[in-house]
Structure formats: structure tokens, C-alpha cells
Amino acid sequence: MSRAPAVPFAPQEPLPGARRSLRPTDSTPEVRPLTTRPLPAALLAAATSLVSAACAASAPAGARALHTAPIAPAPDLSGASAVPVARVPRDVGALAPAAGPPSLAACLEEAERAHPELRAARERHFAARERAEQVGALPDPRLGYGEFLEEVQTRTGPQQRRFSASQAFPWPGSLGAREEVADHEARAAWHRLERARLAVRLEVELSFHEYALLGREIELERERVALLRGLEPVVQGRVRAGAGQGDLLRLQLEIGRLEDELAGLEARRAPRSARLERALGRRPGAAPLPLPELVEPAAIALDAAAAREEALVRSPRLAELAAAVEAGREAEELARLARRPGFEVGLDYLQTGAALDPSTPGSGDDPVLLRLGVSLPVWGSKYAAAERESRHRTRALRGELEGAEQRLVAEVEEAVFEAGDAARRLALHRDSLLPRAREALELVLASYRAGEASALELLEAERALLELERAYWRACRDQLAGEARLAALVGGGAR
Secondary structure (H helix, E strand, C coil): CCCCCCCCCCCCCCCCCCCCCCCCCCCCCCCCCCCCCCCCHHHHHHHHHHHHHHHHHHCCCCCCCCCCCCCCCCCCCCCCCCCCCCCCCCCHHHHCCCCCCCCHHHHHHHHHHHCHHHHHHHHHHHHHHHHHHHHCCCCCCEEEEEEEEEEEEECCEEEEEEEEEEEEECCCCHHHHHHHHHHHHHHHHHHHHHHHHHHHHHHHHHHHHHHHHHHHHHHHHHHHHHHHHHHHHHHHHHHHCCCCCHHHHHHHHHHHHHHHHHHHHHHCHHHHHHHHHHHHCCCCCCCCCCCCCCCCCCCCCCCHHHHHHHHHHHCHHHHHHHHHHHHHHHHHHHHHHCCCCCEEEEEEEEEECCCCCCCCCCCCCCCEEEEEEECCCCCHHHHHHHHHHHHHHHHHHHHHHHHHHHHHHHHHHHHHHHHHHHHHHHHHHHHHHHHHHHHHHHHHHHHHHCCCCCHHHHHHHHHHHHHHHHHHHHHHHHHHHHHHHHHHHCCCCCC
């Protein structure tokens, strides 16, 4: 099993609920003071050997590690916890918009660096790594002390107190199974972090393109208002020359309608800007962000079959569920090993005083007792239920993995269609519809100035061009959004 890249960790403060060492209180029963006779060196050496053997047994035979599966390349987290994580400022004014329009690359970089949901997923992954280091260790050795409140007289002298040391050992293979479960769970947390990163990137891209589209729509409305206002003096001149006021009223009505749409678009800046800032992991500022520029995306040629294959290989969601299935399999083995007994090895040292007759052989000798213990897993129904539970959980994870694969294939097909359809509409508007609509508007405008066309024909041509330009920029937004969704589905490798 290969280990994931090591990530430096910042020192952690003790948990608030952590146990502290017990201290004697006023209610602690008083015991007689110990005699000053030291423990024999042989007993100290035996106890030290027992504890050392326990510590050595708790270390894994090989370097057990977390997987970095080839299905989803993990994000570079080097140094992510070497410094304390910056706290989100509380005052809204600290998040004032930048001087210029934001770029998509800068937005993505900021979101990956400071988004609170990504920080949370990163910390959960770190916590899972730490869990793997805990479960593979043996239980802590136990040291005991007992004072005879009434000395037991023996032939060699009165027994005064008892010192003991013991170590529990689970059935062979149990510690390895626990560590395997924790390793696979940490691997699942790694892929969950990657999935969260792709979700944040997708949210940023969708919000960015939506905000940029709003900027293009505002620009189009302003151009149309300026165009019609430029025609207003021409129409007024015709009215002064004796023409009817119908054309002037239609023109002014159209200007009013466009100005109302423009006001509505301007009012949408604040919520669209807030959505983008939320995607960046910020709190919305007092003023909207500058409007970014929506550019025409490059032409694409998507292969649905290749996208499906890549998604099935690289999807972090599938990798996460696959790791969870492996953890479930190891949990089944762990439940099976729970039926096996555990063992305990201990040493007892009895401190004995001098015999009443100092000439008694062995007077004052301290006996040493070697203890062996075995736990008895006699409640078979409990262990059988645990095994069935593990099997059911693993089967459920396999079903979830199969369903996720089917859902992923369908979502990839839909994303490929959306991106390809948007690219088709974009090319149609750019190469055919928009040039003809602009040419038609220029002809009608020239005819109107020459008195050969009506204001109604002019307004119809202007509306047709405006709708086609809106449709063109929406197709640009749709293609960019489709590519972003497809990239998120296939693990970031579709573009």
C-alpha cells in the first residue's frame, strides 16, 4: 500500500473534553506510608521488557499507508497546514471589490486557497489520517499497586504490598485489520476532498460566467438605448415638418421599455455579485464586484464515449465509494476476528517483610508471579450480528457505487450534449444570423433616414438584432458552463 504525500501539520491544542490526570481529593482514603525498601532491579528490568515488547508489537510490520489512487489525482496540499488557517474577517468592509474586473483564473485560485468548505474538507482528511495512526496500536500497558490493609502472615514473613504490570494482546491480525479499515477511510476522505475542490471550482465558474453574461446584457441594452436616442432628433424633425407623431411615440415607447430592462439588469448586479463572492468563500461586500468580460470560447469537438471512459476512471466520487467498499471488506474481516479470544500477560511482585524467626529459610524473600489471561468471546449471537451488519453495509456501498456509476454516465452524456449544443448555437449566431441581422438593421436604418421605411420596421429590425445578440452571448455562457460541468464530472480532465 503506497502512502499519500506527507502533509506537515501545525501543533494542535489539547481537546477541551480530553481527560486529565486524576488528583487525590479530600475523600481519598488514607493509606499507610510505603516502606523505603526499593524495588529489586530484576523486577524493574522485567517490567521494562514487558512494556517495551508491547510498544514494539504495536508498530506495523511494514509502513502501512494511505492510498493515492490513480483514478483521481489528488490536489497539491503541501504546506496546507504548516501555518494557521486564516480566519474569515467579520467586517464586510474588509472584502472590498478589487480595482479592476476579476479574472476567472484569479477567482479559482482564491477559492481553492480560502474557501471555508475546502478548509473543512481538508481538516477532515487530516483527521482521518490521524485516525489510521491510532487504531494499529496495542492497548496501553497497565501498572497496578495494592496495599494490604491487614498483612498476610506467611512462613517467610508478612506480605505488605503488591506491584503489577500487564499488557493485553488482541488476536493476531486484528490490529492490521483495524489499520486497513482506517487507511481506506482516510483514502475516501482524500477523494472527498478532491470532490469538494471540483465542486467549489464548478460553483465559481458558473457564477463567474453568469455575472459576465450580465455585463454583456447591460452593454447591449446601453448600446440600443444610445442608438434609439440618436434617432430621436431625426423623428422629431419629421414631426416638425408635418409628419404624424405616431413614429415618435413608438420610438419613445421603445426607449422607455429598453431603459426599464436596463434598470432591471443593473439591479441584478448586487445579487449576482453576492453569488460570485459566496462561491469564492467571501462575505458579500458593500458594493458589487466589477463586471468581468465574457469572451467567446474556443471551438470544441467532444467525444461522448471518451468522456464516459475518462469519467469512470477519474471521478473522485467513484474513487471515494470504491475506497469505502474496501473499508467495508476489511470491516467484515475485523468482525470475523472479533470472535477470537484476546490475551493478557502480566507480572506481579509481592513485597514481603522479615519472618518472625529471622533464621527461617527465605525470610523476607519477595515472590514474583507471572500471569497469563485469556478473554472468552462466549456471546456468539453478538459477534454473528456484527458480522451480518458489516456484510449489509458493504453490500449497500456496492449498490451505491453501481448507482453512482450509472448516474455519472447519464450526467456526462447530458453535459456533452449541453456543451455541444451551445457550441452549435454559438457558431450559427456568429457566422450566419448575426451578420444578416446587422446588415438588415443597417438597410432599414438607411431607408428610414431616406424616408422609405417606417419606424415600426426600424424597431422590429432593432429588436431582432438585440435578441440575436443576447442569444449569442447566452450560447457563449452555456458552452462555458457545459465545459465546466463536464470537467467537474470527469475529475477536471475534460478541458
